[in-house]
Every structure is written in structure tokens, then in C-alpha cells.
Amino acid sequence: xxxxxxxxxxxxxxxxxxxxxxxxxxxxxxxxxxxxxxxxxxxxxxxxxxxxxxxxxxxxxxxxxxxxxxxxxxxxxxxxxxxxxxxxxxxxxxxxxxxxxxxxxxxxxxxxxxxxxxxxxxxxxxxxxxxxxxxxxxxxxxxxxxxxxxxxxxxxxxxxxxxxxxxxxxxxxxxxxxxxxxxxxxxxxxxxxxxxxxxxxxxxxxxxxxxxxxxxxxxxxxxxxxxxxxxxxx
Amino acid sequence: xxxxxxxxxxxxxxxxxxxxxxxxxxxxxxxxxxxxxxxxxxxxxxxxxxxxxxxxxxxxxxxxxxxxxxxxxxxxxxxxxxxxxxxxxxxxxxxxxxxxxxxxxxxxxxxxxxxxxxxxxxxxxxxxxxxxxxxxxxxxxxxxxxxxxxxxxxxxxxxxxxxxxxxxxxxxxxxxxxxxxxxxxxxx
Numbered sequence: 393x394x395x396x397x398x399x400x401x402x403x404x405x406x407x408x409x410x411x412x413x414x415x416x417x418x419x420x421x422x423x424x425x426x427x428x429x430x431x432x433x434x435x436x437x438x439x440x441x442x443x444x445x446x447x448x449x450x451x452x453x454x455x456x457x458x459x460x461x462x463x464x465x466x467x468x469x470x471x472x473x474x475x476x477x478x479x480x481x482x483x484x485x486x487x488x489x490x491x492x493x494x495x496x497x498x499x500x501x502x503x504x505x506x507x508x509x510x511x512x513x514x515x516x517x518x519x520x521x522x523x524x525x526x527x528x529x530x531x532x533x534x535x536x537x538x539x540x541x542x543x544x545x546x547x548x549x550x551x552x553x554x555x556x557x558x559x560x561x562x563x564x565x566x567x568x569x570x571x572x573x574x575x576x577x578x579x580x581x582x583x584x585x586x587x588x589x590x591x592x593x594x595x596x597x598x599x600x601x602x603x604x605x606x607x608x609x610x611x612x613x614x615x616x617x618x619x620x621x622x623x624x625x626x
Numbered sequence: 627x628x629x630x631x632x633x634x635x636x637x638x639x640x641x642x643x644x645x646x647x648x649x650x651x652x653x654x655x656x657x658x659x660x661x662x663x664x665x666x667x668x669x670x671x672x673x674x675x676x677x678x679x680x681x682x683x684x685x686x687x688x689x690x691x692x693x694x695x696x697x698x699x700x701x702x703x704x705x706x707x708x709x710x711x712x713x714x715x716x717x718x719x720x721x722x723x724x725x726x727x728x729x730x731x732x733x734x735x736x737x738x739x740x741x742x743x744x745x746x747x748x749x750x751x752x753x754x755x756x757x758x759x760x761x762x763x764x765x766x767x768x769x770x771x772x773x774x775x776x777x778x779x780x781x782x783x784x785x786x787x788x789x790x791x792x793x794x795x796x797x798x799x800x801x802x803x804x805x806x807x808x809x810x811x812x813x814x
Contacts (some may be wrong), residue, residue: 400795404780407773407798422802426774427803429671429759432752433775440680445658448687456696600779 492528492541513565518553522568525549525575532582543583550576638667643703647694658687661704667709668776672715674760682718686711700740707784708776712768712786758808773798 399419406423504524511517527548554572557565642660662802669679689710697706712720716767759767772783773794784791 400792400799403802404795404798408779422799422804422806425755425802425809426770428751429770429774430667432755433667434676436663436670436680436683437676440666440683441659441662442686444662444680444687445655447684448658448691450656451688452649452651452654453693479690558688608712 411499476507513570514556515560515562516556518568518572520554521549521553521556522571522575525553525572525579529575529578529582543579546575546579550579628721634743639703640699643694643697644699647699654691655798657690662687664775664777665707668708668711668771669715671722671759671771671775673718674756680717682711682714685717687713689714702782702785704778705782708778709786710770711776716768754809755805758805761808762801762804766797769794769797769800770805 401424402419405418407426508517508520511520525546528542532542532546550572557569640801642653642656646657662683665715666679666683669682670676672678673682690707702803769783772778773780780794784794
């Protein structure tokens with residue numbers, strides 16, 4: 393190694409700006425050699441640059457590759473979405489089966505209010521209320537623990553549905569009215585018998601389908617559907 | 627190039643990189659156009675094979691595309707780019723060693739292709755330089771390829787190879803002296 397600091401710097405400068413360099417002596421010779429080396433490297437094959445550019449931009453246009461930070465962000469968003477889903481769906485699902493006197497009953501009532509609020513047709517509203525009444529009647533038959541409160545709520549639902557049906561004509565209204573009368577008869581029977589457990593009664597099973605609605609859906613998704621609205625609704 | 631022009635270019639480059647990072651394909655294309663030849667020259671010098679050099683060049687820009695999100699704005703983009711190229715070249719050497727391939731110096735073969743008398747002499751001269759370069763130690767080839775063929779500054783080469791700027795200056799000086807010696811002290 394020459395170790396001459398000035399020589400090193402002079403050569404470095406000559407390599408940086410070969411055209412403008414005023415190097416002399418060894419630096420000039422070595423810089424010229426570097427220029428020859430530069431010229432000795434063959435030019436890229438024709439079209440290589442264009443092909444490479446097209447390939448690069450095609451790669452950039454593909455769905456973005458997920459780098460680590462992006463992956464972490466996505467994972468965070470997914471976790472948050474899952475937590476939200478759990479926070480909303482689980483209580484809602486549980487509320488769908490909630491009975492009067494249980495902690496989730498108010499949530500179910502709120503869901504039912506929303507659903508009723510979105511339903512303009514009185515016959516459909518009556519249908520939703522009767523779905524709830526049928527659920528309460530079934531629950532009262534199967535579980536004595538909520539029977540008293542459940543039966544009272546069931547009666548309220550039936551009465552509200554009948555009030556909504558009023559004197560309305562038409563096959564849908566007639567079907568709902570008949571269903572309400574069946575449910576009421578079943579409720580009366582259950583109250584009279586002291587709530588013995590038994591087979592299918594009025595309001596249980598297949599009589600739940602109604603105008604514009606799927607019975608199973610209404611029943612299964614009862615948390616947001618059936619109607620246990622407060623007084624004055626309808 | 628004046629210092630003001632160099633600074634302006636640096637600012638332009640930084641803006642270009644920021645746009646490319648934001649998904650601007652036009653900016654990405656500009657970056658490619660701006661650096662593609664330098665990367666290809668560096669790779670050709672190191673590999674002595676234009677075809678493999680093309681592979682390395684493509685792989686380098688693929689690496690840029692993948693790494694742009696992680697690139698820290700304000701750092702030396704050219705040094706970052708050539709660090710990727712430097713690693714891709716090393717990968718190729720490793721693969722080549724595994725395959726035990728005989729090195730094919732296409733640069734030398736292309737340089738000795740036929741033509742008019744002056745062109746033949748020039749081609750012979752280029753072949754001589756290329757051959758001498760291939761006989762340098764790998765670390766010397768690396769420094770000269772980055773500095774002379776890649777067009778990096780000594781400071782940038784230092785970042786790529788992980789040495790001090792002073793060590794790079796010494797290394798490039800030594801490498802050029804050895805290159806001259808390899809050529810039988812016939813520098814014109």
C-alpha cells in the first residue's frame with residue numbers, strides 16, 4: 393500500500409469526476425485505467441432494460457406484497473374485528489334466547505324494538521310480536537324458572553299483536569289473527585294447568601311462518617326480531 | 627457536477643423514492659431508468675457474464691420493490707440499492723460454487739469479436755483489461771465494481787461493504803495498482 397493520503401484523495405477525486413479531473417502522475421494513470429475498465433464491460437443485451445422495466449412495473453402492479461409492518465397492521469385489524477364481532481354477536485346471540493328476568497332480556501327487547509321500528513306493515517309487526525309470544529310460551533312450558541314472568545310477557549305480546557291487527561282484512565291479517573288466538577288459547581291452557589310440561593300446543597312449531605317472513609328465521613334470530621316493545625307501541 | 631447540482635439531485639432522488647414508496651409506478655419506473663445501467667454494469671463486472679448479470683439486475687430491482695416499504699427515507703438510497711445488488715451477486719457466487727460451473731467470461735469473448743482493424747485493437751485492449759480485472763482478488767473486484775462500474779462514491783462503497791471510507795480509498799488504490807500490474811505495466 394502506498395499509504396500516501398494525498399495520493400489516495402487525489403485518485404478518489406479523479407475517480408469521482410474523471411472528465412473534470414486534473415489528476416497527474418499515478419492518479420491520472422489509474423483513473424484512466426478505471427475508465428478503460430468501465431469501457432471494457434459489455435453493454436447490456438438489446439431490449440434488456442425495457443424487459444426489466446416492464447417486469448418490475450408488472451410486479452409492482454400485482455397485489456401488494458405484505459411486508460412485516462403491513463402484516464402486523466392487518467393482524468391487528470383482524471383481531472379488533474374478531475373482538476368486535478364477539479362483543480356484538482355473542483350477547484346478541486345469547487339475547488336471542490333471553491327470557492324475562494334474565495340479564496340479557498333488556499338487550500333482546502332493544503333488538504326487537506329496532507326490528508319493529510324498521511317494519512312499517514302492521515301485519516308484519518303483529519307477526520314479529522307473535523313470534524316472540526310463541527317463544528315465550530315454549531320457554532314457559534320447558535322451564536318453570538321463568539314461567540311467571542314469561543307468561544306475562546307472552547300475553548302482552550299477543551295483546552299488542554291483536555291490537556295492531558285491529559280490524560284489518562286480508563289473508564295475512566286473518567292468518568295472524570288466528571295464530572294470535574291459538575297462542576292465547578295455549579297460554580290460557582298453560583296457566584290453568586299450572587304449566588305442566590307437555591307436547592306441542594298452540595303457537596308452537598309450524599305455525600310461525602307469516603307474511604313476508606320466514607318463521608325459522610324470526611324465531612332463531614329472535615334477539616333482533618320478535619317484539620317485546622313497551623306500552624304504546626304500534 | 628457542482629455541489630449545488632449534486633444536492634439538488636439528491637433532493638430529487640429522495641422525492642422520487644418517497645413517491646415510489648407511496649405506490650407511484652411512474653416514480654418506480656424512473657428509479658429503474660436512473661439506476662438500471664449502473665447496477666447492470668456492476669453485476670457484469672462482478673460476474674463476467676452478461677446473462678447472469680441481467681438476472682442479478684432483475685433480482686436487485688425486485689429486492690427494491692419488496693424492500694421499499696422498509697427503506698428509511700433520508701438514508702443513502704444508492705448505497706441501499708447497491709447493497710441489495712452486492713448481496714444478489716454474492717448469492718450467485720454461492721450458487722455457482724455449488725454447481726461447480728466453469729466461469730465463462732463473456733465480457734472477454736465479446737470484446738475479442740471480429741471487426742475493422744482499429745475496432746479489433748480496441749476490442750483486444752478491452753479484453754486485456756477485462757481479463758486482468760478477473761484476475762484480481764474478489765474483494766478488489768468488488769470495490770472496483772462498485773466504485774468504477776456502479777458509480778458509487780467511496781463513502782457509499784464503504785456503506786455497502788461495511789468498511790470505512792478511508793479503507794475503501796486504500797482498497798481502490800491498491801486494486802488499480804494490481805490491475806495495472808496484471809496488465810504488464812502497459813497503461814496507455
